[in-house]
Amino acid sequence: MTTEATPQDQAQAAKTxxxxxxxxxxxxxxxxFWKQYRSHRAGLFGLTALLLFALIALTAPLTIGSDVQSVTDAPGGPLESPSAEFPLGTDQFGRSLLGLVVWGSRVSLLVGLLAAVLSVAIGALIGITAGHFRGWYATVLMRITDWFLVMPTLVLAIALATVMSRSLSTIILAIGVTTWPTTARLVRAQTLAVESRPYIERAKALGGGHWHIMSRHVLPNVIPLVLAQTTLIISSAILAEATLAFLGLGDPTVVSWGGLLQDAREAGAVSSGKWWYLVPPGIAIAIVALAFTLCGRAVESVLNPRLGVAR
Structure with missing residues (x-):
């Protein structure tokens, strides 16, 4: 005699x-993870600052409008000091610096995020494959990685940005392909540690191929490290973008924090004492870079509690 399963039994089976x-x-x-992360006050401060900047960047088209970039319809005079109408003053074209800083956050954050993702993706791919296959393949990859490590990252990025067209994609590519070696080294070390565990040998004995081992066993174990490394690289990428834009290698058609510093230098704001042209974008860059660094350190401490004990 058979009985049909009741809805309660089916729900219980689904739960298990x-x-x-x-x-x-x-x-x-x-x-x-969130409970442990909340115990880091610095990490919470960094996360709050990042959420605030992200909200400002996302709502910029509604609160500021894209016409803030227009040179022909500038509402003020050139290099006006801060006032009630222009809280951060104006640039050499009479545009509101407050609006430019808010609009520039979209480009700086986007470039930093995409460059960091590209850098971490390259480093993770090289690190996992070098740690898994080993032999001559790993030797060649690690020697290339060592070459990139000893070369000045900024010099390589400047060289790439110089020979390529001036655009945001060039900046992202230049930063991404020059900042991956540290990630590759860390991921390779973690891959070697994971593949030395007994369950990897059992997976190989049961017929698990290279792709199965790397995707099902190695990758989930290195993702926490990759996540922490991403948050740390984003701050470096934002600083690199600002540096390249300040050197005149960015896209002149878009507004970014580094581009504002470049415009201030060309307008002679440093020598003429127009501090309001330099300070706002510089402070924005510093706060965002610090916020990402604090978040990265907090994520590292949560994922690897031994770091907290060591510090």
Whole structure:
């Protein structure tokens, strides 16, 4: 005699299914991560600052409008000091610096994020494959990595940005392809540690191929390291973008924080004492870079508690 399963039994079976258990573990892991992250005051400060800047950048088209970049319809006079109408003053064309700084946050944050993602993707790919295959393949990759490590990153980025067209994609590419070696070294070391564990040998004995080992066993174990490295590289990428734009290698058609510093230098703001042209974009760059660094350090401490003990 057979009986049909009741809805309660089906719900209970769904809760105990492998997929449901996986989702439950992920929710518990996320909750545990957030609970530990909240204990880092510096990390919370950095996260709050980043959320504020992200909100400002996303709402810029609504609060500021794209016409703030227009040179012909500038509402003020050139290089006006801060006032009630222009809280941060104006640039050499009479445009509101407050609007330019807000609009420039979109470009600077976007370039920093995309360049960091490209850098981490290259470093993770090289690190995982070099740690998995080893032999002559790993030797060649690590020697190339060592060459990039000893070469000045900024010099390489300037060289690439010089020979290529002046655009945001060039800046992203120049930063991304010159800042990946540190990630590659860290990921390779983590890959070697993961592949020395017994369950990797069991997976190979059961017929697991190279792709299965790297994607199902190695990658999930290096993702926390990659995440922490990404938050740290974003701050460096934003500083690199500002440096390249300040040197005149950025896209002149878009507004960014580094581009504002370049415009201030060309307008003679340094020698004439027009501090309001230099200070706002410089402070914005410093705050965002510091915020990403604080978040990265907090993520590192959560993912690797031994760092907190060591410090």
């Amino acid at each position: 299914s492998p997929r449901a258990l996986t989702r439950q573990r992920r929710r518990h892991s996320a909750a545990r």
